[in-house]
Amino acid sequence: MNFYRRVGSATTGRLFGIAKNLLAIPNWAASVSATVRASTAFSPCLRAVPFTPIFGQRTALEISARSGDCSSKISESNVPKSPGKKLREAASAGTLQVPGAFNALAARLIERSGFSATYLSGAAFSAGVFALPDIGLFTLTELVSHTRCITAAVDIPLIVDADTGFGEALNLERTVRELENAGAGAIQLEDQIMPKRCGHLSGKTLVSCEEMCAKIRAAASVRQDRDLVILARTDARGVHDMDDAVSRARAYVEAGADWIFPEALQSLDEFASFSESVDAPLVANMTEFGKSPLLHFHDLSEMKYAAVLYPVTLLRLAMKQAQHGLEVIKATGSQESLLDAMQSRQELYDLLDYSGFEERDRAHFQASQTSD
Numbered sequence: 001m002n003f004y005r006r007v008g009s010a011t012t013g014r015l016f017g018i019a020k021n022l023l024a025i026p027n028w029a030a031s032v033s034a035t036v037r038a039s040t041a042f043s044p045c046l047r048a049v050p051f052t053p054i055f056g057q058r059t060a061l062e063i064s065a066r067s068g069d070c071s072s073k074i075s076e077s078n079v080p081k082s083p084g085k086k087l088r089e090a091a092s093a094g095t096l097q098v099p100g101a102f103n104a105l106a107a108r109l110i111e112r113s114g115f116s117a118t119y120l121s122g123a124a125f126s127a128g129v130f131a132l133p134d135i136g137l138f139t140l141t142e143l144v145s146h147t148r149c150i151t152a153a154v155d156i157p158l159i160v161d162a163d164t165g166f167g168e169a170l171n172l173e174r175t176v177r178e179l180e181n182a183g184a185g186a187i188q189l190e191d192q193i194m195p196k197r198c199g200h201l202s203g204k205t206l207v208s209c210e211e212m213c214a215k216i217r218a219a220a221s222v223r224q225d226r227d228l229v230i231l232a233r234t235d236a237r238g239v240h241d242m243d244d245a246v247s248r249a250r251a252y253v254e255a256g257a258d259w260i261f262p263e264a265l266q267s268l269d270e271f272a273s274f275s276e277s278v279d280a281p282l283v284a285n286m287t288e289f290g291k292s293p294l295l296h297f298h299d300l301s302e303m304k305y306a307a308v309l310y311p312v313t314l315l316r317l318a319m320k321q322a323q324h325g326l327e328v329i330k331a332t333g334s335q336e337s338l339l340d341a342m343q344s345r346q347e348l349y350d351l352l353d354y355s356g357f358e359e360r361d362r363a364h365f366q367a368s369q370t371s372d
Contacts, residue, residue, distance in 0.1 A: 083185030084227035157185030186229035220256030
């Protein structure tokens, strides 16, 4: 069902603000009628035009004005789920396998392959987009833009790696607002000091537990959607020890983190011990060539991990195949022997929904001819 705004002498921004705020308060459907009737921002003689608001989808809130009276028609069951809600519900059904998407097309492939969530890794973003190492060199604006590209291409929720959050507690407020507005289902924050390093390298340093807790409180307090997942990552295992990692994780949960990401655990026993010690949904990082063993999904599911990340797997596969292809072309003068290893033109078009664009283009053209 469409969400309508009234266009006229009323200030339209007030209507947008009311609708947006309704989704962030308990029992909003029950209270919306009184909220709308109490407002003087609506005119009884205005026409309705469609508006596409929060989460990039149409909501089920329809506001109508009749004879000077404002009434509301709400169908809560038709309200689209927020990205955070989708992520939480998917995890509640069982441990998630979450491949990393280095661009929007990869995210589309992940979705079409049947996965319920995807991940934007800071390492993959730095390397794949800028050819830069994972030491915190991209900006918030760049990350938000890339996040928006991915969330526009898929319906599955996206977990976004925001590194250290681009500053202190007040900076975190803006980081969370921007990434939430870009469609993130979860925002990952880590407890390293800038300049940060890849979690599986040595030489990392950490902020104090108190400072990280302040940042988590800021992130949790400013989110508009209560279902947006604040994912706190601790690198304490690689810097200090398991005891500090567990202690920090517990403090981060107390500060408002929804999920915990223990980075660079070094054995199956450590993954199991951490799961037993921290009462929160946990995320396991199964990145290749790092300090953690590549555990089987079944084992991590048995330990009740909420999600298993494969953050840079697709980028590594794509780059290795691209390297091989370039070597063949240079050596043989032709790519013909590589055709069977390629995504075909039709497979790419299917992934892009090319036929859908053509159909809409024809429909628009036909409608134009009819109106003439």
